[in-house]
Structure formats: C-alpha cells, structure tokens
Amino acid sequence: MVEVGRKYVFDFDSTLTRVEALDVLAEITLKDKANKNEIISEIQKITNLGIDGDISFTESLERRIKLLNAHRDNLELLVSELRQKISKSIESNKDFFHNYSEDIYVISCGFKEFIDPIVKEYDIPSSRVYANTFKFDAEGFIIGFDEANVLASHNGKIECLRSLKLEGEVQVIGDGYSDYVMREAGIADKFFAYTENISREKATRKADHVTPNLDEFLFVNDLPRKISYPKNRIKILLLENVHEAAFVNLSNEGFTVELVKSSLSEEDLIEKIKGVHVLGIRSKTQVTKKVLDAADKLMVVGAFCIGTTQIDLDNCRRKGVVVFNAPYSNTRSVVELAIGQIIMLMRSVFPRSMEIHSGQWNKTAANSREVRGKNLGIVGYGNIGKQLSVLAEAIGMRVYYYDVADQLALGNAVKCNTLEDLLNVSDVVTLHIDDNKANNNFIGEREINQMKDGAMLINLARGFVVDIPAMVNGLKSGKLGGAAVDVYPEEPGSNGNFITELQGIPNVILTPHVGGSTEEAQRDIANFVPNKIMDYINSGNTVDAVNFPNIRLPKQINAHRFLHIHKNVPGVMAKINEVLARYEMNITGQYLSTDNEVGYVISDLDKEYNKEVIKALKRIENTIKFRVLY
Numbered sequence: 001m002v003e004v005g006r007k008y009v010f011d012f013d014s015t016l017t018r019v020e021a022l023d024v025l026a027e028i029t030l031k032d033k034a035n036k037n038e039i040i041s042e043i044q045k046i047t048n049l050g051i052d053g054d055i056s057f058t059e060s061l062e063r064r065i066k067l068l069n070a071h072r073d074n075l076e077l078l079v080s081e082l083r084q085k086i087s088k089s090i091e092s093n094k095d096f097f098h099n100y101s102e103d104i105y106v107i108s109c110g111f112k113e114f115i116d117p118i119v120k121e122y123d124i125p126s127s128r129v130y131a132n133t134f135k136f137d138a139e140g141f142i143i144g145f146d147e148a149n150v151l152a153s154h155n156g157k158i159e160c161l162r163s164l165k166l167e168g169e170v171q172v173i174g175d176g177y178s179d180y181v182m183r184e185a186g187i188a189d190k191f192f193a194y195t196e197n198i199s200r201e202k203a204t205r206k207a208d209h210v211t212p213n214l215d216e217f218l219f220v221n222d223l224p225r226k227i228s229y230p231k232n233r234i235k236i237l238l239l240e241n242v243h244e245a246a247f248v249n250l251s252n253e254g255f256t257v258e259l260v261k262s263s264l265s266e267e268d269l270i271e272k273i274k275g276v277h278v279l280g281i282r283s284k285t286q287v288t289k290k291v292l293d294a295a296d297k298l299m300v301v302g303a304f305c306i307g308t309t310q311i312d313l314d315n316c317r318r319k320g321v322v323v324f325n326a327p328y329s330n331t332r333s334v335v336e337l338a339i340g341q342i343i344m345l346m347r348s349v350f351p352r353s354m355e356i357h358s359g360q361w362n363k364t365a366a367n368s369r370e371v372r373g374k375n376l377g378i379v380g381y382g383n384i385g386k387q388l389s390v391l392a393e394a395i396g397m398r399v400y401y402y403d404v405a406d407q408l409a410l411g412n413a414v415k416c417n418t419l420e421d422l423l424n425v426s427d428v429v430t431l432h433i434d435d436n437k438a439n440n441n442f443i444g445e446r447e448i449n450q451m452k453d454g455a456m457l458i459n460l461a462r463g464f465v466v467d468i469p470a471m472v473n474g475l476k477s478g479k480l481g482g483a484a485v486d487v488y489p490e491e492p493g494s495n496g497n498f499i500t501e502l503q504g505i506p507n508v509i510l511t512p513h514v515g516g517s518t519e520e521a522q523r524d525i526a527n528f529v530p531n532k533i534m535d536y537i538n539s540g541n542t543v544d545a546v547n548f549p550n551i552r553l554p555k556q557i558n559a560h561r562f563l564h565i566h567k568n569v570p571g572v573m574a575k576i577n578e579v580l581a582r583y584e585m586n587i588t589g590q591y592l593s594t595d596n597e598v599g600y601v602i603s604d605l606d607k608e609y610n611k612e613v614i615k616a617l618k619r620i621e622n623t624i625k626f627r628v629l630y
C-alpha cells in the first residue's frame with residue numbers, strides 16, 4: 001500500500017450508491033399500494049430528517065421500518081436494484097477499492113443485509129462493514145432492528161468508529177451530517193463531503209473538502225485513479241446567454257460550468273478568464289491577445305455561433321488554445337429570416353404595419369410587389385447563401401450570386417463574375433459574406449449606386465460590411481427602396497438601449513442580430529459545440545477545430561495518451577521520440593498533424609512508465625502545452 005496507515009471510512013447510502021436503500025425498498029414493497037407515493041415521500045422526509053440530525057436516528061429508523069412493511073424476500077430484489085445504482089465514479093474507480101481493500105471500511109446506519117453483498121464486489125469484506133441488522137418475525141417480515149447496535153442510536157457512528165481504534169490518518173467520506181460528526185468528535189482526521197448524488201448544506205459547510213466524486217477524492221489524496229484529472233476541476237465559462245442545454249450537457253459530464261448572460265468587456269474578461277479552462281462565447285465577446293495573455297489555464301474557446309473573427313485565432317493557436325465553432329447549426333434560421341425579409345420589404349409590409357399601429361388605414365398597392373419572377377442577388381454563396389438560393393428559387397425568384405471563391409451554382413442560379421454584374425441586375429441584394437475583416441465597408445456609396453433604382457438591400461452578415469452613412473443616404477434619396485439590417489458596426493454587449501442612424505427611416509426592418517437566434521438553432525449549437533469541446537478534453541480530438549491541426553483520434557483503449565503541442569520548428573518530433581525511447585516507453589500508437597506554426601503529436605503508451613518522462617517531455621524546447629489523458 002502506498003499510504004501507510006491511512007484509513008478510508010465510507011458511508012453507504014447516497015455515497016457508494018446513488019440512492020438511499022430504504023427508499024428503494026419502499027418502492028419495492030409499496031409497488032401495488034394505492035397510497036404508495038404518499039408513503040414514499042413520507043419515508044424520504046424522515047430519512048432526510050435523520051441524516052441532517054433533526055430527529056434522532058433511532059426514531060427515524062423506527063418510523064421508516066414501520067411504513068415499509070417489508071419482507072425478507074424483498075431484499076434480494078433490493079440488492080439487485082442497488083447493484084445498478086452504484087455511484088458513477090465509485091464504479092469507474094473499482095481498482096481503488098481493490099488495491100486499498102485492507103484500509104477501507106464502511107460505517108453506515110443502513111443494514112448489513114443489503115450492504116454486505118454490494119460492497120463485497122468492491123473487495124470490502126463483511127468484517128469491515130459496520131451497519132445495522134434487521135429483525136424479522138416468524139413469517140419473515142421485517143419488524144425492527146437490533147437495538148443494541150450502536151449504529152441504531154443517535155450519532156452512533158461516533159461510538160462505532162471509536163471502538164474500531166483505527167490507527168493512522170482516518171478519512172471519512174460521506175454525504176451526511178451524521179458522517180461529519182465523527183470528525184467533529186475528533187475520531188476522524190478529515191471529513192470529505194461527498195456530493196456526487198446529493199449535496200447537503202449541513203455536511204458541505206463543515207467539510208474539510210467537498211468532493212463531487214471519487215475522482216476528486218483520489219486526486220486530492222494523490223491516489224491512483226481512473227481519470228488523470230477530475231472533470232469538476234475543469235472550469236467552463238459560458239458567456240452571452242448560450243442556450244441552457246450547453247450548461248446541462250457540460251455539467252452532466254462533470255465539468256464546473258458558470259453561465260453569464262451578457263458578453264464581457266476586455267477588462268472584465270481579463271479578470272474573469274483566470275483559472276478558466278474552456279471559454280464559450282457568441283459573436284460579441286472579443287477574445288483579444290490581452291485576454292489570452294491573462295488566461296493561465298485556457299485550453300479551448302467554443303464559439304457558439306458561426307463567426308470566429310471576434311477571436312484572435314492566431315494567438316490562440318500560438319498558445320495551444322483550440323477553437324471550435326458551429327458552422328451549420330444556425331444557417332437555416334438565417335435563411336428563413338432572409339426569405340421573410342425579402343417578402344416583407346417587397347410588399348412594404350412594415351410601413352403598412354406602422355401606419356395601422358398608429359391608427360391609420362392605408363390600403364394601397366403602391367410599392368407592393370410579389371417576389372415571383374424578381375431577381376435576388378446573393379453575395380457570398382457559402383453555407384447560408386446556397387441554402388437561401390434553393391429556398392428563393394422555390395418561391396419563384398431568379399437567383400444570381402457572386403462569391404470570391406469558385407462556387408458551384410445550385411438549381412438554376414446564375415453565377416456573376418463581378419459584384420457589379422450582380423448589383424446591376426438584382427431587385428433585392430442580400431449579403432452573406434463571411435466575417436473576415438477585409439470585408440469592411442464592402443458595400444459603400446459606389447456599390448449602392450451600381451444597384452437598380454429602388455432595389456432592396458439586406459445585411460445579415462456583419463455590421464462592418466456595409467457603410468451605414470452610405471446606406472442611409474441611399475434610403476433617404478430613394479435609390480434604395482428599403483433595407484433589412486440585422487447586424488451593426490457597433491453592437492451592445494447586453495440588451496438595453498441602442499441607437500443607429502437607420503432608425504426612423506421608412507421600409508427599413510431593423511432587428512437586433514437575431515438571424516441565428518431561434519430555439520432550434522441555439523439548442524443545436526448547445527449540443528454541437530459542447531460535443532466538440534468534450535471530445536477534445538476527453539480524448540484530444542481536434543476534428544473541425546478552426547485554428548488548429550485537425551486530428552481524428554482512435555479510441556484510447558487501455559493506454560495512457562500524451563498530448564504534446566509545440567511550435568512547428570525542425571527537430572521537436574525527434575526530441576519527443578528520443579525522450580520516449582530513453583524512458584523505454586512502449587508506443588502503441590502515434591499521430592501527428594501540423595500547420596505552418598504548430599505541431600500536435602499524440603502518443604498512446606502502455607500504462608506502466610516512469611513518471612519522470614512527463615517532466616522530460618514538458619522540458620523539450622518549443623513545447624507549448626502538454627497533458628496526459630487516461
């Protein structure tokens with residue numbers, strides 16, 4: 001044993017298992033009873049009162065057993081149910097119980113009849129299980145418990161542990177106040193409040209350490225464990241009101257997640273980014289070099305949107321920070337809004353609506369046209385532009401498109417060789433170019449003058465793409481028949497006041513950057529991006545990363561995985577392998593991907609090795625980041 005003399009005293013219910021066993025027994029015995037739910041909630045209430053020390057434990061036990069009306073025959077089913085309900089991290093760290101078997105005890109106010117068979121599978125013999133025992137009547141019904149057992153009395157765990165006279169440091173791991181009392185009484189040296197299944201304030205408040213799972217407990221004690229780094233230690237900061245499903249997905253995985261509704265200024269983010277491993281943002285938050293310099297733990301930035309130019313991608317890469325986005329999740333939402341805007345603008349629906357809102361009936365066909373047979377000019381024929389092309393044709397529009405890249409026409413769309421050609425011919429021009437800063441003022445006075453008289457202009461791309469004063473002039477002069485604008489050169493970080501020169505101009509539809517803001521899109525993003533993040537953190541995969549060499553890694557089976565990110569200069573790979581050879585590591589798989597600046601090499605290795613190798617790998621010149629996964 002590594003830790004000579006240390007003893008580990010585990011609680012059973014809600015610690016080793018996810019449930020309170022007597023609650024499960026109640027489910028079994030009351031299955032066919034009409035008032036089952038009432039009785040179960042009564043039992044749970046009594047259980048909690050007992051755990052929190054609000055009623056005496058003896059009283060809690062007596063009252064519950066009476067309500068249970070259980071039989072010996074029910075216990076078999078109970079045990080098989082409990083077997084399915086072992087706490088997740090207890091189950092995954094079964095080796096710990098095996099390797100430290102001699103030092104592990106269970107002290108529980110539950111019953112040996114169901115605890116013994118469960119913990120036996122974890123190498124804890126009945127002789128080290130201290131718990132109550134049932135009393136049965138002649139027909140096998142449970143009618144009570146052995147009252148002479150100290151564990152049947154209030155704070156009986158204190159007496160029980162005292163009588164064991166354990167030597168060495170005694171650590172108690174449990175979810176309840178009744179576990180803490182052993183520490184309070186000075187018999188245990190440390191109390192770990194175990195919150196994997198339930199977090200009880202009375203226990204966590206007093207704990208030496210709150211441990212959300214066994215991984216954390218083993219990590220804190222520097223004991224061998226199933227995973228290299230407890231997930232609860234990975235801090236994720238999600239800004240800009242990303243969909244709550246992202247919070248749920250990432251929390252369920254065990255990460256510590258904080259949600260912030262707004263974006264943060266550079267100054268605030270510099271403050272907040274310290275200690276953060278994963279940052280989630282949308283289009284607003286600027287992840288600048290200064291922010292990255294302040295980020296001491298950052299591994300991943302997740303853009304919960306399409307655009308990524310708000311992130312300093314190059315500096316991220318240089319610092320070994322991988323960036324993911326959601327390139328497809330909100331495209332349909334943008335396209336649907338564009339279709340709506342095209343129709344609303346062509347029909348002058350918004351001026352009619354404004355009039356009637358202010359009490360004016362103005363039935364007229366002036367400036368109201370069908371979209372059928374009209375020319376739609378799509379600028380930027382990417383994921384959004386192409387989808388829009390298909391839908392617009394379906395409602396009878398003739399589609400023209402212009403793109404700097406060589407894009408294949410869908411349906412009957414006509415490719416324009418120059419922007420001017422497109423502007424000359426279109427009744428509605430809609431912008432779907434990317435958020436590249438080179439597209440600044442892409443549409444200005446000259447381009448507006450190249451448009452047909454009275455044509456409409458839609459911007460769902462980025463605010464800086466259109467020269468706003470030029471657009472205002474075009475609208476006021478009548479050169480433009482209308483406009484729909486969703487994005488602005490300056491957008492506020494959170495909801496509130498907003499001013500733009502475009503306000504108050506007729507036939508101008510203004511929306512607050514909501515092109516991608518639909519329930520469907522946000523939910524999809526909240527699944528897509530967290531999956532990418534988890535895949536990278538858990539296994540090193542960088543597939544679909546926007547700034548990093550992409551590697552799709554095979555599943556890591558029975559191996560330790562070394563992930564080494566380094567500057568792409570000659571000789572690093574050779575040095576890595578030299579170190580691995582020096583330490584006689586058996587490489588079971590090795591994967592490398594590079595770009596101009598960065599190299600990413602993953603080595604899968606046999607489990608047994610000298611831990612000094614890790615230090616040696618970190619010391620290799622030009623190493624940016626290094627981590628081990630197992």
Ligand SMILES: NC(=O)C1=CN([C@@H]2O[C@H](COP(=O)(O)OP(=O)(O)OC[C@H]3O[C@@H](n4cnc5c(N)ncnc54)[C@H](O)[C@@H]3O)[C@@H](O)[C@H]2O)C=CC1
Pocket residue numbers: 306307327330331334379380381382383384385402403404405407432433434435436439442460461462486487513514515516517
């Ligand atoms: N309003 C909103 O809420 C949303 C806005 N967007 C914006 O829409 C943009 C487009 O999205 P996707 O279609 O997914 O991007 P994408 O990258 O698939 O397509 C962009 C296309 O624009 C082309 N392009 C870039 N610069 C150009 C230029 N100067 N002239 C002609 N073509 C040019 C590219 O070659 C590419 O084919 C995003 O970058 C983002 O800025 C995206 C989602 C939601």
Ligand SMILES: O=C(O)C(=O)COP(=O)(O)O
Pocket residue numbers: 282283284304305306307308330513514515516517
């Ligand atoms: O996906 C994009 O690039 C968008 O513009 C949508 O951004 P948002 O998530 O609404 O901040």
